[in-house]
Amino acid sequence: MKIIKYLFFLLLLVVIGGAAYIAMTDGKFQVEESRVIEAPEELLFNTVNEYKTWEKWGPWMDDSDDMIMEYANQTSGNGASYSWKSETQGDGSMKTIKVAPFTSIDQSITFITPMGESKSEIYWKFEKLESKKTKVTWGMKGEQSFMEKAFWMTQDSTLSQNIKPMYSKGLEKLDAFVQEKMKEHSVHVDGVTEHRGGFYMYIATASPIADISQKMAQMLPAVMSYIQQNNLPQTGMPFTIYNEFNQEQGTAIYSTGIPVRDEVITPADSNILCSSLPQQKVVKTTLKGDYVNLKEAWETGYKYIEDNGLEANSASPAFEVYRTDPSIQPNPAEWITEIYIPIK
Secondary structure, three states: OHHHHHHHHHHHHHHHHHHHHHHHOOOEEEEEEEEEEOOOHHHHHHHHHEHHHHHHHOHHHHHOOOOEEEEOOOOEOOOOEEEEEOOOOOEEEEEEEEEEOOOEEEEEEEEEEOOEEEEEEEEEEEEEOOOOOEEEEEEEEEEOOHHHHHHHHOOOOOHHHHHHHHHHHHHHHHHHHHHHHHHOOEEEEEEEEEEOOEEEEEEEEEEEHHHHHHHHHHHHHHHHHHHHHOOOOEOOOOEEEEEEEEOOOOEEEEEEEEEEOOOOOOOOOOOOEEEEEOOEEEEEEEEEOOHHHHHHHHHHHHHHHHHOOOOEOOOOOEEEEEOOOOOOOOOHHHOEEEEEEEEO
């Protein structure tokens, strides 16, 4: 009988000692993962800030077939929230606490477990890098309860070791999701219309076709600067006129211009000149998407001309108008470019 008492007493000491050890163990934790993604920080911020996108790239979605998402009326910005229910993953909710547009997002996450509610802080950081790249950091920090510390002490891995692979996988899926979103595009032939023409300021050059984008990035700001310095009223969006486009030789002669209200006489030594487009009949084609799809859009426009028995007017150069400013709209899938091919 005494032996049983001693064993019970010994067991009690072990339990008390273990409880004391667990209680004194620091339960604070912080874990984060980062990934450099080739996408603008605005696009990545807007994607993460909208909870309805999370089911497209959330790492836990692959591990649960029974997860039910429930969204509040507000799903982005301060106060936005959503919740989930799952037999395999458990229940929980998330709420946005603070957003700093395009740089950071702070959230609160709650897990409902057999041990009670567990709350932690979630944070996102978006660091703009060169060449339209963004460093995205996804982190979680908090303090474990007594029961949570006890649970993880019985596991082969720690809480942080379980979270890091999930966050790494989530950032990888976020990268893939955003890349696919940026590739989305559509081409639509609007048909025959009348272009009103008008005066424009421009710079002309010749270069390999492969260098057009790089050249335009230098030419357009120079034209815009001239217009602003001389207080010239801008009457339309920037465009490029293709005076000559030799696909076989891979070269082009072209002008990058901006429409203005009146004719302007520039100094004789100025490389920025003024000209005018005539009012003319054209076939208009609209591309919604990245500029890499312009070749497809041009081919679609010329095919429409051929299929409808029309004839391009070779005496008047074709041109494309950029209706979207990439510095304002970071998602290439939303860029609008109009192509005008003069016809006889």
